[in-house]
Amino acid sequence: MLFNERYKGVHMSPVRMKDERAVEPLIAALKDADPQVRQNAVEALGKIKDIRSIEPLIAALKDSDSDVRWNAIWALGEIGVPAIEPLIAAFKDEDARVRESSVWALSEIGEPAVERLIESLKHGNPQIRWHAAETLGEIKDTRAIEPLIAALKDEDSRVRENAVFSLREIGLASIAPLIAALKDEDMLIREHAVWALMEIGTPAVDPLINALKYGDIRVRETAVRALGEIKDPRAIDALINAFKDEHTRVREHAVASLWRMGDLAVDPLISALESEDSNIRYKAAETLGRIRSPKAVEPLIAALRSEDTRMRENAVWALGKIGTPAVEPLIANLREEDPRVQENAVWALGKIGTPAVEPLITTLKEGNPKVQENAVWALGKIGTPAVELLIANLKDENHTVREHIIEILGKIKDPRAIEPLIAALRDEDPRVRENAVWALGKIGSASVDLLIEALKDSNTYFRKRDKQGNCHNDKKEFPQEGSKGSDRPQSDLGNCLTEDKYEDDEPDQQSDLLIFIHGHNSEHSLSDR
Numbered sequence: 169m170l171f172n173e174r175y176k177g178v179h180m181s182p183v184r185m186k187d188e189r190a191v192e193p194l195i196a197a198l199k200d201a202d203p204q205v206r207q208n209a210v211e212a213l214g215k216i217k218d219i220r221s222i223e224p225l226i227a228a229l230k231d232s233d234s235d236v237r238w239n240a241i242w243a244l245g246e247i248g249v250p251a252i253e254p255l256i257a258a259f260k261d262e263d264a265r266v267r268e269s270s271v272w273a274l275s276e277i278g279e280p281a282v283e284r285l286i287e288s289l290k291h292g293n294p295q296i297r298w299h300a301a302e303t304l305g306e307i308k309d310t311r312a313i314e315p316l317i318a319a320l321k322d323e324d325s326r327v328r329e330n331a332v333f334s335l336r337e338i339g340l341a342s343i344a345p346l347i348a349a350l351k352d353e354d355m356l357i358r359e360h361a362v363w364a365l366m367e368i369g370t371p372a373v374d375p376l377i378n379a380l381k382y383g384d385i386r387v388r389e390t391a392v393r394a395l396g397e398i399k400d401p402r403a404i405d406a407l408i409n410a411f412k413d414e415h416t417r418v419r420e421h422a423v424a425s426l427w428r429m430g431d432l433a434v435d436p437l438i439s440a441l442e443s444e445d446s447n448i449r450y451k452a453a454e455t456l457g458r459i460r461s462p463k464a465v466e467p468l469i470a471a472l473r474s475e476d477t478r479m480r481e482n483a484v485w486a487l488g489k490i491g492t493p494a495v496e497p498l499i500a501n502l503r504e505e506d507p508r509v510q511e512n513a514v515w516a517l518g519k520i521g522t523p524a525v526e527p528l529i530t531t532l533k534e535g536n537p538k539v540q541e542n543a544v545w546a547l548g549k550i551g552t553p554a555v556e557l558l559i560a561n562l563k564d565e566n567h568t569v570r571e572h573i574i575e576i577l578g579k580i581k582d583p584r585a586i587e588p589l590i591a592a593l594r595d596e597d598p599r600v601r602e603n604a605v606w607a608l609g610k611i612g613s614a615s616v617d618l619l620i621e622a623l624k625d626s627n628t629y630f631r632k633r634d635k636q637g638n639c640h641n642d643k644k645e646f647p648q649e650g651s652k653g654s655d656r657p658q659s660d661l662g663n664c665l666t667e668d669k670y671e672d673d674e675p676d677q678q679s680d681l682l683i684f685i686h687g688h689n690s691e692h693s694l695s696d697r
Contacts, residue, residue, distance in 0.1 A: 191218045198224050203233035210236055214243025219250045226258050229269040241269050245276025252281045256288055259299040271299055275306035282309045289315050294324040301327055305334025310341045317349050320360035332360050336367035343372050347379050350390040362390050366397040373400045380406055388418050396425020404429065404436050411440075411451035423451055427458040434461045441467055450482050457486025462493035469497055472512040484512045488519025495524045499531055502542040514542050518549025525554045529561050532569045544572050548579040555582045562588050567597040574600060578607030586611060 190212065197209035210228055213221040221243070228240040244251045251273065258270040274281045281303070288300035301319055304312040312334065319331040335342040342364065349361040365372045372394070379391040392410055395403040403425075410422035426433040433455070440452035453471060456464040464486070471483035487494045494516065501513040517524045524546065531543040547554050558573050558580075574592055577585040585607070592604035 188216060188218055191216060191220055195221060195224045198228055203231075203236060206231060206233065206236045207239055210239040210243050214239065214246040217247045219247065222247060222251050222254050225251075226254055226266065226270070229258070229266040229273075230263045237265065237269060241273045241276065244273040248277050249280050252277060252284050255281075256284060256296065256300070259288075259296045260293050267295070267299055271303045271306065274303045278307050279309055282307060282311055286312055286315045289319050289322075289327075294322075294327060297322060298324065298326045298330055301330035301334055305330065305337035308338050310338060313338060313342050313345050316342075317345055317357065317361065320349070320364075321354050321356040328356070328360050332364045332367060335364040339368060340371050343368060343375050346372075347375055347387070347391070350379065350387045351382075351384040352386075358386060358390050362394045362397070365394045369398055370400055373398060373402050377403060377406045380410060385415050385418065388413060389415070389421055392418055392421040392425055396421070396428045399429050399432070401429075401432050404433050407433075408436060408440050408448060408452065412445050412447040419447070419451060423455045423458065426455045430459055431461060434459060434463055438464060438467045441471055446476065446479070449476075449479055453479065453482035453486045457482075457489035460490045462490065465490060465494045465497050468494075469501060469513075472501065472509045472516075473506060480508065480512050484516045484519065487516040491520050492523040495520060495527050498524075499527055499543075502531065502539045502546075503536065510538070510542050514546045515549065517546040521550050522553040525550060525557050528554075529557060529573075532561075532572050533564070533566060540568070540572055544576055547576045551580050552582055555580060555584055559585060559588045562592060567595075567600055570595065570597070570600045571603050574603040574607050578603070578610040581611050583611065 194209045194212050194216075197205055200206055200209070206228070210225065213225060225240045225243050225247075229237055231237050231240065244255060255270045255274050255277075258266050261267055261270075274285065285300045285304050285307075288296050289304075291297050291300070297319070301316060304316060316331045316334050316338075320328055322328050322331070335346060346361045346365050346368075349357050352358055352361070365376065376391045376395050376398075379387050382388055382391075388410070392407060395407060407422045407426050411419055413419050413422070426437065437452045437456050437459075440448050441456075443449050443452065449471075453468060456468060468483045468486050468490075472480055474480050474483070487498060498513045498517050498520075501509050504510055504513070517528060528543045528547050528550075532540055534540060547558065555577070558577055561573055562570060564570055564573070570592070574589065577589060589604045589607050589611075593601055595601050595604065
C-alpha cells in the first residue's frame with residue numbers, strides 16, 4: 169500500500185519501512201479527507217509503534233469510517249504497554265465509540281494491561297470502573313477474579329453487571345471463588361455471585377450441588393437459587409433433598425427452583441410423594457401444584473387417602489392449583505367410601521373454582537345423596553363464580569336438583585339470586601319453597617324490598633297465619649324448628665307457602681311481610697345446615 173503522494177511528493181510504504189521519520193506525516197495524514205489515506209496511515213503507525221501516535225490514534229477511534237476505527241484499535245494494541253494509560257483514560261470519553269474501542273484495544277494488549285485495569289476498578293469515575301471490569305472479562309486473566317468479586321458490591325449497577333459478565337467469561341476458574349462469595353455478609357455480593365454462577369451455567373452445577381452440604385445457610389440458600397436458574401436436570405435430586413433442610417428459606421427456594429425446572433422435575437417429584445421423610449412429601453406436593461402438570465393429578469388424588477393430615481391438605485392445595493385437568497378425577501372421588509377422600513375432593517374442587525362449576529351441577533343430578541351433598545358443599549366453597557350457572561339450573565325438572573341449587577345460593581348469599589329465589593316461592597315442591605325462604609333469609613336485608621314487591625303480586629301465595637305468626641294447615645300446627653318430629657331445623661316460614669291467595673281479613677301486607685322475613689338473618693332461619 170502506498171502512502172498518498174500529496175505528502176511531500178514521496179512514494180513509500182511506511183507499513184514495511186517502520187521509519188520513525190514518517191510518524192509526523194502519518195499523524196497529519198489521519199486528517200486527510202480520503203478514508204483510504206487515513207486507513208493506511210493508521211496501519212502504518214501501528215507498525216511503527218511510536219508513542220507519539222497514541223493520542224492521535226485514540227482520536228481516530230471516533231473516525232467516521234469504520235475501517236479506520238478498527239485499524240486504530242489494532243494499532244494501539246500493537247503499540248502495547250505505552251498505550252495502556254491513555255486507553256484507560258479514554259474510558260471516560262463522551263463518545264461511546266471511543267470507549268468501546270478502548271476496551272477492544274486493551275483486550276488486544278492483554279496480560280500487560282491486567283494490573284492497571286484491576287487498579288482502575290477502584291477509580292473514582294464509575295465509567296472507568298465499568299469499562300475496566302468489562303475489559304478484564306475480555307482478557308480472561310484469573311488474577312482479576314477476586315477484584316471482580318469485590319466489584320459485585322460496587323454502588324454503580326453497570327460496574328456490577330460487567331463484573332458478572334467478566335466472571336462468566338473467565339469461566340471455570342471463577343466457580344470456587346464465587347461459591348465462597350455466597351456466604352459473604354454483603355447481600356449484593358451474594359446476589360451477583362448467584363447471577364455470575366448462573367451465567368457460567370452447566371460447569372457450575374456439580375460445585376453448587378456440593379455447596380448444598382455447607383454449614384452456612386447463606387451458601388445453601390443461594391446455591392439452591394443458582395441451581396434453579398441454571399435448570400440442569402442433574403440438580404433435581406439434590407433440590408428435592410433440600411426440602412428437608414432445617415431452614416425455611418432453603419426449603420422455599422428449593423420449591424421455587426424446581427418450579428422453574430417445570431416438566432423436567434415432575435417425575436422425580438411424583439416419586440418424592442412416597443418419601444419416608446414427611447418434609448419431602450409435603451414440599452413435593454406443593455411443588456407439583458406450582459408446576460401444574462396434569463401428570464401429577466392421579467398421584468395427588470392418591471395422597472388424599474394419606475393418614476397424614478398435612479399431606480392431605482397439601483395435596484388438596486396442589487390439585488386446586490392444577491385446576492381443570494383435576495376436575496373429573498376429583499368428582500369421581502366424591503363417590504369414594506372413605507369420607508376423608510370425599511371431604512378433601514370437595515375442598516380441592518372448591519379451590520379450582522369456575523372450571524368445576526358445570527361438572528358439579530351435573531353431579532347434582534345423580535341419584536346418590538352423598539355425592540349430591542358433596543357437590544353442594546363444593547359449589548358453596550366456589551361461591552360467587554358459580555352463581556350464574558346455578559341460577560340457570562333453577563328450572564331443572566328434577567326437584568331435588570332445584571332444592572340443592574337453592575341451598576347453595578343461600579350459602580353464597582349473592583344478591584343476584586334474590587329474584588330467582590322469589591320466583592322459586594311458587595315452586596310446586598314444598599321443599600324447594602322452604603329452601604327458597606331459607607336462602608332469602610340468608611341473603612338478608614338486600615331481599616326485603618323485592619319481597620315487599622312480591623307481596624303486592626297477586627300471584628304470590630302464602631298460607632294463613634294467626635296473629636301470633638303461627639302457621640296452620642287445616643287447623644294442624646306444623647312442627648317448629650328443631651322440635652321433635654322434624655328431621656332437621658325447619659323454618660315455619662316455608663310451611664306457610666301454599667296455593668291459597670293472601671286473604672284480605674289477615675293483617676296488612678307489610679305486617680305479614682315482617683312476619684314472613686322475621687328471621688332473615690337470625691336464629692329462626694336454617695342457618696345451621
